[in-house]
Amino acid sequence: MFPKFMPHREVLPLLESKALYKGSLRINRRNRQDAYVTCDDLEYDIYIHGAINRNRALEGDIVAVQLKDVEEVWAVKKAKDEKDADKKKDQPNPFAPKDEREIEIIPNENESCTNDEDDEERKKPKYCGIVVAILDRSQEPMLTGTISLNRPGQVESAPKKKKKDDEEERPRPKPSMFWIKPTDKRLPFVAIGIRHAPKGFIDDDSTFSKKLFVARITQWPITEKHPFGELVQELGNVGDLAAEAKALLAENCINDQDFPNAALGCLPATPWHIPAVEFTKRRDLRFHRIFSIDPETAKDLDDAVHVIDKGDGQYEVGVHIADVSFFIKSRSALDTEARSRGTSTYLVDRVIPMLPSLLCEQLCSLNPGVERLAFSVIWQMDEFGNIQDTWFGRTIIRSCGKLAYQHAQDVIEGRPLSSSLRIHGHTAEEVEKDILNLFSISKHLRKARFDNGALSMNSVKLYFDLDDEGKPIDCHLYEQKDANRLIEEFMLCANISVAKKIASKYPDEALLRRHAPPIERRLEEFLMQAENLGYVLDGSSAGALQASFNEIESQEVKETLLILAIKPMQRAKYFCTGLLDISKYVHYALNVPMYTHFTSPIRRYADVIVHRQLEAALNDVEKFPLDSKEIARIAQQCNIKKDGAKNAQDASIQLYLAEYIHRQTQLHGPMYCEATVVAVLDSAYEIFVPEYGIEKRLHLDRMALKKSTYDLPNHTLILTWQTDAIEMNDTQPEKSVLRFDDDDCGDEDDLVKAVESKLSMDEDKTTSETTSEMTTESDTALPQGGPVDSAKPNDKRSTDSTADSSPSSDGIQVIKVFEKIKVRLDVDMNKTPPMVNVHSVNPHILM
Structure with missing residues (x-):
């Protein structure tokens, strides 16, 4: 059935000579016959057609690929696609009228019609290949x-005929x-x-x-x-x-078991106090006015800040991060366990921690009024955020207060700190002034970041209120405010500063984080799609794309295009500097030459390694104890575990959203929502439900239509509904897609803290959130709601059009991008996982 794998000893030299290519495999969710391998050495993905060429490799595996002739592979694929299409034609359409439903396409001589613009298999790939070896399984299978x-494929046997009395029952084999x-x-x-x-x-x-x-x-x-x-x-x-x-x-191979005794045995005895020797080795900042800004009830406070106004527009600003690496010795049982887990996982109803609670919530947490060990980055900067000097070092701090985001937001909006907030050793007025100074500097940092070409695409973030049984009773959209952005800017600044430091000292061993540019083919498709809608966007860089979005005056249009812009984006990844060309270090969304994760060692193992590298660099250790191959293995493990945690987090939100919608429909009847049309094809259209972050493709052959006409030049669908039909119901519904940030905000991501906050608020309520490396946050910028640049700044296309999506008396409905339509949500609880279905609604029932 399959070719044999090549021995690893033969693969390695072939990889070095570029006779083979190494990369991560991903399998198309809609059609598992199609898979792709992303390889750092090639500009485009390698297309893998069919199970034989995939050769037993699974999603996320690191594989070695041998290139094949593109024309040959493509011919085989097209033949199979045609065969499958013929089979599909023979399947009856339950919603078609007795006379075959008419489909008409008004052609555009200058354009070709694409049924499925985002499906990768529609266009001939640049490379095709076959998997010849699995170098590393992404997870335990x-x-x-x-x-x-x-x-598989076997038809269940028909019921047995009743035996006559004189016939013997043969035993079933x-x-x-x-x-x-x-x-x-x-x-x-x-x-x-x-x-x-x-x-x-x-x-x-x-x-x-x-x-x-x-x-x-x-x-x-x-x-x-x-x-x-x-x-x-x-x-x-x-x-x-x-x-x-x-x-x-x-x-997703998430370990939610208790920590093993060997790991727990590495924890210090309690009560614990800072050893006296640490006071001689560290900078004493206990009397600085340092405070944390987190959700109100957060327990693991891993970052704090301070600012000193030195006069004449000069400031000292510090970011102080919990010194987790002090407690986790390299190659100890606790270190092995943390590396195995890789990251904390944030679910709707709980957090699965990377470290034991004694460290997360007590010894490492920068709690107010107690002395704590920290790793600090302190800048001398002017009022505009221009850095004049940077100091790194291990410190001892005593936070004067645990502020909630709302406390800081009140100050930013001109209100005093709450009288219930306890401030240790300083006055509330002093802290208020510090908040305003930090906010002022952060605004300049943010402006400079975007002026320099950063990209932000904020997405929908959901969290839930749970009842005593842990069932969702309410669903909310999370809103990021100025206080969140304040912290975000300084965390980003710390990560960038540390990346430069460790990369300069260890150019071959530094653990950094890169965000590759968008998938070029998908980006081109998006830009063409936007142009068809009347918006010419510049996709030459992250900054150009951001500027294009900024030029769009209509917020609705901007949000719709941002939804479409998600698809070309890639996830950020950890990597070892010595194994990648320096030109590929760049972080696309942040538009910085190098970036890393330093600010969340309580919940990310990568940050622990970065702390160790920074300490070694400061101690002028000539060679870091781990070589480039070992750092690369750690980077790969962190990528795998981070992706698994992100997938589990998203799946948890989908699960609770399905449960919530199911309960609401049981209690209150059908759930109708307003959706925005984000794409129109000849046989389907895509919608986005902003209330729940759901994106779905609605297929015409599942609707009770008499006729549909696709007006290609105007990219609209004219639907003629069956007037005697009540409402359409999907007989073969597709799973909806939740559009969330791609993950990776680190500490700078207030959403992770929001989860922690809600979870610890009380045992009856909890929060779900998602984080992203594709927002202006710590890492990337991906999902929906941000900016792009219009090569036609004056080309404003109104969301109102001469055509109306509301139904006419003769049952006609016009579907076009940016249009608002009604959809119905329900959930199939017999599917695993429970599936949120989105149904197009026959508009006649709404008249």
């Missing part, structure tokens, strides 16, 4: 799903294996030996059809189409909130 005796159908459609069905089947399964497998299991892939011989595995755990029933929550952790 685990999966969740439902089990069945039927193999015992099967040799059963199958687990994965929740993640990118994973293969897995065959499991029947001896591992749960009790009672063989006698009546139908009773297990709605139960969730975790399985592990154990082997995948080249002779078998499907891998073999074993059951690990039964989780519960499909659709059950607790069972689905366990499943999303298992799918």
Whole structure:
């Protein structure tokens, strides 16, 4: 079935000679026959067609790829696509009238019609290849799903005919294996030996059809189409909130077990006090007016700030980060456990920490009124944020106050600090002045950042209120304010400063973070799509794109285009400097030559390594103890765990949103929402529901239409509804997509703190949030709501148009981009995970 893997000893020299290419595999969610390998040595992704060429590699695996002839691969793909299309034509449309529904396309001589502009398989790739070796599995090969005796594609046997009295019942042959159908459609069905089947399964497998299991892939011989595995755990029933929550952790290899005794044994005895020797080795800042700004009830305070007005427009500004590396010794059991976990995971109902609570919430947390160890970055800067000098070093601090974001926001808006806020050793008036000074400087830093070409694309962020049983009872959009941006700017500044320091000292071993430019083909498609809508955007750089967005006067248009701009963006990644050309160090969204993570060591292992590198650099250690290959392995592990945590976080939000919508529809009936049309194709249109951050493609063949006409020159759909139809319901609904930030705000990301805040507020309420490296925050800027530059600044296209999306008396509805339409939301609780469905609404029922 599959070619043999090449031995690693043969692969390595071929990688060096560029006869093979190394990269990370991703599988198309809509069509798992299509996969892509992102390789640092190539400008474009390598397209992998079909399971054979993918050669048993799974999502996220690091693979070695041999290039194949593009024309040959593409011909095979197109032939298969045509065959699949013919099969699809034969499938009946349940919503079509008796006479075949008419589809008409008004052509545009200068344009070609694309049914699916964002599907990667529509355009011929630059490179094609075959996987010849798996260099590193992204995670332990685990999966969740439902089990069945039927193999993939096997039709269930018809009910047995009743036997006559004189006929003997033949015993049913015992099967040799059963199958687990994965929740993640990118994973293969897995065959499991029947001896591992749960009790009672063989006698009546139908009773297990709605139960969730975790399985592990154990082997995948080249002779078998499907891998073999074993059951690990039964989780519960499909659709059950607790069972689905366990499943999303298992799918993303999130370790939520208690910390092992060996790791706990590395913790210091309590009560703990700062050793006397540390006072002789560190800068004493205990009498500086240092304070933290976090959510009101946050427990792990890992950053604090101070500012001193030196007169004549000169300031000293400090960022102080919890000195986690003091407590985690390299290669200790606690270090091994932290490296294994990689990052804390923020779910709707809880946080799964990277470190034990003794460190997270007590010894490392910069709590007010107590002495704490810190690693500090202190700048001498002017009132405009221009840095004149930078000092790095280990310090001892005593925070004078734990401020909430709302406290700082009150001061920014001209109100005094709350009288209930306790300030240690200083006055509230002094802290208020500091906040205003920091805010003033942060505004200049932010302006300079965007003037220098940074990109911001803020996205929808949701959090939930939970009842006593942990069920969602309300859903909110998170709003970022000036106080959040204040902290963000100084955290970004600290990360950039530290990146420069460690890279200059260890040019081959520094652990940095890069954000690659957008996928060029997707960016070109987006720019063309925007131009078709009347907006010429400059995508030559992050700054040019930001400027283009800034030129758009209509906020609705801007937000819609920002949704479309998400798709070309890539996630930021950790990397080792010695293994990548310096030209690729750049962080695209921040538009800085180098960047790292320093400000959140409590919840990110990468920051712990960066702290160690900064300490070694300050101590003038000539060679860092870990070589470039080991740093690269750590970077890869951190990338894998960060992606897993991000995916689990998003899945948790989707799960709770599904539960919330399901409960609301049960209590109050159908849920109707306003959606914005963000793209129009000849056989579908895409909508965005800003209230819940949901993006969905609605297909015409699932609607009760008499006729549809696609006006290509004007990019509109004219729909003629069946007047006797009440409302459309998807018979084969697709999972909606939640559009959140791509993750990675570090400490500068107040959303992570918002989660911590809500979680610790009380046991009855909790928050869900997502973080992103694609916002102006610590890392990237991705999702929806930001800026871009218009090559036609005066080309304003109104969101109002001569065509109206409301229905006419003869059942006609016009669909065009920027239009507002009504949709209905519901949830299929029989799917795993529960699926939020978005239905187009026959406008006649709203008349």
